Amino acid sequence: MAVKEEWEALSAECAGCRACPLCETRTKLVFGVGNPQSEIMLIGEGPGEQEDLQGVPFVGPAGKLLDQMLEMIDLDRTKVYIANMVKCRPPRNRDPQPTEQEACRRWLDRQIALVDPKIIVCLGRIAAMGIIKEDFRITREHGQWFDVGGRRVMATYHPSALLRDVSKRPEAFMDLRALRKEIREICTRTY
Secondary structure, eight states: OOHHHHHHHHHHHHHTOOSSTHHHHOSSOOOOEEOTTOSEEEEESOOOHHHHHHTOSSOHHHHHHHHHHHHHTTOOTTTSEEEESOSSOOGGGOOOOHHHHHHHHHHHHHHHHHHOOSEEEEESHHHHHHHTOTTOOHHHHTTOOEEETTEEEEEEOOHHHHHHOGGGHHHHHHHHHHHHHHHHHHOSSOO
């Protein structure tokens, strides 16, 4: 099966998922967006209201900030692949529960396998706890590199957290600089 067909089949299969109650309240599935052949993948926690309405991850104010963050290091949505731990919006934008993350993990794992990134950036605590380690502490460990499954993985603050607490933006900027350095060192494509 060609790569394009694999992505289409995976998205269609995911759209039919009924593994947890989140499917009952979603407006649209929020599968992923960007370049599926990128060496860089960004993973957030789950869709919010605007994402649920549009079916695209990171839109609205947090999405605009993410776009600005990427632009600071010469990236944009065409150069990375963006997905979430869960593909359906948790009610009232609450954190996705462990059972919901577990039910959705097969979709994310298959996305990671298809993209096959060299670098994964976890956006926020929830993604970092799911991808890096269960006891990840975002305030202490953001910007640090971990080797997970043969990939370089780091976490930074979620854009919505940076909207709520602008004092963390300088730390996030340092994380972006570390990301830029890692991209230059290990990626084969020019970004």
